[in-house]
Amino acid sequence: MNAIEQTLRAVAEAVLSDRDAAKVDLDALADRMAQIADANPNIGPRTRLKRLLKLISSRLGMALLGAYGPFASQPLSARRQTLMRWSTGRPLQRTAFQALKRLALFAAYGCEPSLWPIGYEPLEPSAGFDLETSDLPSEADFIVVGSGAGGSVAAAALAQAGFDVCVLESGINPRQLGLNEADGFHQLFLGGGALTTRDLSVSILAGGALGGGTTVNWLTCYRPPTLDQWERDSGLPKRKIEEQIERIESRLEVNDNPVELNLSNLALQRGCQNLGWSVHRLRRNGTNCADRCAPCTFGCPYGAKQSAPLTYLKDACAHGAKIVCDAPAKRILFNRDRATGVELSNGEQVMARRGVVIACGAIESPALLLRSGLRGIGANLSLHVTTATFAQYDDPVSAFWGAPQAVACDQFLDEGILIETPALYPGFAAAAFPWPGDPLEPGLAVFLSIIADAGEGRITLDRHGQAVIDYRPGTRTSERLLKGIEEMIRLHEAAGGRNIRTLHQPPTDRPGKIVPNRIGLFSAHQMGSCSRAVDALGRAKGKDGLFIADASLFPTSLGVNPMITVMALAAYVAEDIVASS
Ligand SMILES: Cc1cc2nc3c(=O)[nH]c(=O)nc-3n(C[C@H](O)[C@H](O)[C@H](O)COP(=O)(O)OP(=O)(O)OC[C@H]3O[C@@H](n4cnc5c(N)ncnc54)[C@H](O)[C@@H]3O)c2cc1C
Incomplete structure (x- = not known):
């Protein structure tokens, strides 16, 4: 050794x-x-x-x-x-x-x-997506970079309008779905699941394979509560976005069919009911999840999650789009100020006859634009910074099983705090929980609070040209985090939880303070980091033929789970591209 x-x-x-x-x-x-x-x-x-x-x-x-x-x-x-x-x-x-x-x-x-808790059983993986991927073409009318929530919708709209579309995806087309935790993080998440802010104080979860976030996410479908503000301050037309939402919800088969509640969801619902707080069943883009569902972070093996590869990427392919995986875009090519193509990390190039649509998500889109020489990009990054509290219960169900998110407490939504539950996996949970302690006791249930933050983050590049994420919660965000912790503790108490703890280091059962790396902080929703470089139609300022169609467009933090909003904005951007092409 x-x-x-x-x-x-x-x-x-x-x-x-x-x-x-x-x-x-x-x-x-x-x-x-x-x-x-x-x-x-x-x-x-x-x-x-x-x-x-x-x-x-x-x-x-x-x-x-x-x-x-x-x-x-x-x-x-x-x-x-x-x-x-x-x-x-x-x-x-x-x-x-x-x-x-x-x-x-x-x-x-x-x-x-030998260390897995009672109630946790990894799924049997199934075959991967039934979606054909292609070799890199030499040119296309439009190149869409990123195959996630935004990219898939934009690609489908452009292909359906008759354009020749090439989608570049840096990640793989997974051969299997329903992977175990180690393989799942490594294969399906950005940065192999190890992405964090520069100082490690916030762990960042984002999709990094075919379908991006839609392949790994937890199916919660919210409509945006910010449309009035966005229309007033940023010129995004509320009515048009709402029309897109209707279409997207229909394509994703968003429904409110009941799913069985796992322990975290059961405890959250009971805590809210006992306190008289507002709690509701979540609308989800899952069909037939009930009864056989296991947490689906590493790809749904049943074809129940209506992710991009099963919906919009399929539509794009049906209209001739070519999807190229393992194709990380290194930089955008320009002729003067007109986007003319994309160069991959291996030096290969694909030319765009009409334009380039960037949809790499709010971490990688600004990085790609910065690598391509654009300036004024990367600020205003919101992370929906999240922390959690956990407790033990005597109910005979497990939190390691079932739909990850089925109910939400929106009692404090107007104060920028939404309380939900996470999917639980032994490795991720053990790494997140305070030390020392027995991380995976039986009867464990976990709540998380999603905070509407204030764009405190920034993306820059390191000397290798890779994204660096800096984020320090401001005063209001820290206050919201602390209030969220207080209310989650109250919910656990009301639900009958014992041994309640926060993610503070060292372990405690009180709200404490928000000090970097003395509390576990996470982000599964990144947004806003290109918003200052685009107009209301997603067109990059000062460039022709260059568009943004992902979560980096959001003018402000959203406050609720963002997938539906990302897709609606991408559809709106794509509709304008079609109309003006
Ligand atoms: C674990 C988890 C759970 C979530 N649960 C929910 C939920 O229940 N409900 C909800 O509304 N939202 C949820 N989200 C968030 C939601 O999935 C994202 O907000 C959404 O997918 C963002 O869309 P996007 O298009 O901006 O980026 P993404 O969907 O992340 O797509 C970006 C794609 O671009 C690719 N890419 C990156 N760089 C490059 C490059 N240089 N070249 C080519 N391709 C590149 C990435 O690999 C990725 O596939 C969750 C996210 C995570 C991680």
């Missing part, structure tokens, strides 16, 4: 409880941690983690972090004390702690069946 492998093993042994460490082969776990760290496609974070491991493998490095002797040489109790000190220490120490803790716990609980 070399020094880094010894360090990884020592970290794993220190982070796992004695009981769980005894159940696993620590050498194999250290190997897996190394593989996961190596598989991060983002060069900057991967290099920083390697540097950290090297640092704590040496006496000098440990001295810089305020400890003595290489990490692996310390006795177990001293290693745990060091980690505990770092977990609440200086910013760099907290970042180091989070990097090590998350890596060890994800590698252990995500992959070790």
